[in-house]
Structures are given as C-alpha cells and as structure tokens.
Amino acid sequence: MDPKDIVLEISKKIDSITYTDSPRFRKVKDVISIGWENVLPDPPKNTSDITKKELEYLSRLTSRLSFEQKELVKLVDKEPLDLFNGIVRKNDLSFNRESFRDLYYGTFDPVILNLKNKYNRARPDQLAPALGMKVNVMTTKTHQTPAYPSGHTAYTAFAAYLLSAMYPHLSSSFFGRIGLAGYARCLQGVHYPSDNDASMVISGALWEDVKYKLYPELFPEKY
Secondary structure, three states, X not given: OOHHHHHHHHHHHHHOOOOOOOOOHHHHOOOOOOOHHHOOOOOOOOOOHHHHXXXXXXXXXXXXXXXXXXXXXXXXXXXXXXXXXXXXXHOOOOXXXXXXXXXXXXXXXXXXXHHHHHHOOOOHHHHHHHHOOOOOOXXXXXXXXXXXXXXXXXXXXXXXXXXXXXXXXXXXXXXXXXXXXXXXXXXXXXXXXXXHHHHHHHHHHHHHHHHHHHOHHHOHHHO
C-alpha cells in the first residue's frame, strides 16, 4: 500500500473513535464556564507538511539521548511537579502539592482527557512508520491516550500559573519549566511539538476562567 494511503487509513480509524465524557464532569461544570470544546484548533492532519516536519524533528531528537536527557524524561514522566522543586526549595516557598493534584484531577484533567478523545491524534511512533520514519520511544504507562493536547505539559502549565499567582516575582522561572516538560515529552518520543503548543493554549484559557473563582485571595484587585 502507498504510504499516503496508509496515513489516510490511519486517519479514518482515528476519526472513528468515539468521543466520551468523564463522569467527573458533574464537578467540572461547577467551576469551568467557558466553551472549552472550541478553544483549540484542530491538530495538524496526519498528511500535512507540519506533521511530517514534526516527525522528522522527533526522529532526529530521539535517535540518541544523553544521560541527562533520559533523566529529564524520567522525571517529567513520573511527576512534572518535580520540575519546580529547585525553585521552591531555593526560595523557601510553600506549595501544597496534594491540594494542587486534587484541583487538577478534579477540574482540569477531565477536560484534557475529553479533548484528547475528541481529536484522537495518533502518537508519533504510530504514524512515523507510514512515512518511512522511526521515532524511538521510552515506553512507560503515561502515553496510552491520544496525543493532542499533551497532558503532562498542561499539568505543568497549570502548576506554573498557580505558582506565578502565588509568587509573581518568580513567574519567569515557573513558566520556564513548562518548556522543559514539553521538551521531555518530545525526547520521550510520545508527543509532537504542536501537542505542547495546544496545552499552553487550553491551560491559559482555563486558568483565566477559573482563577478568580478558585483563588480570590490571590487577586484582591478583582474585588
């Protein structure tokens, strides 16, 4: 079969996957008021030049990882919040990680999961062979869902938004960690750069929607 036909066949199979809701949305709807389903653009098509260029980039990037790169992948794969440890310790900051996890998984994660199911983008290693490329993957249990948007990058972005609201003078340091999370997921071979871009868009939109409701004490000028 011609590679282009294979890609189209993959696209059809992906598009046919059923869009599902999370039962946790009863809780989410009490907090999020924007039409999050329409915030993101469609991901680049499997047959697009953008996807091809992204796969070429990932093929090069994952061909040989250094020890430091592998360690970054492992850290982000296991717990993205650990990216902030150095900043938190150096500046003796208070950050309740358990409270943040409860917020994320009860409010934001269902949205990210639904968007993943809505767009059903194939992971890089699923698509690369059809285009005669190879993306090496460090296999773990954290990339079993569709690719777009990246959950790990969104998770890191939400933490950066919250920490920046708590400690504005360190916001540039916090936001710098988002790029590291996205880079790690590309190094791992499990996300396209555009997956990370989408995570930044949706996390920013959701944060702006909920920040005054969830953290009014951090924004006294609003009231």
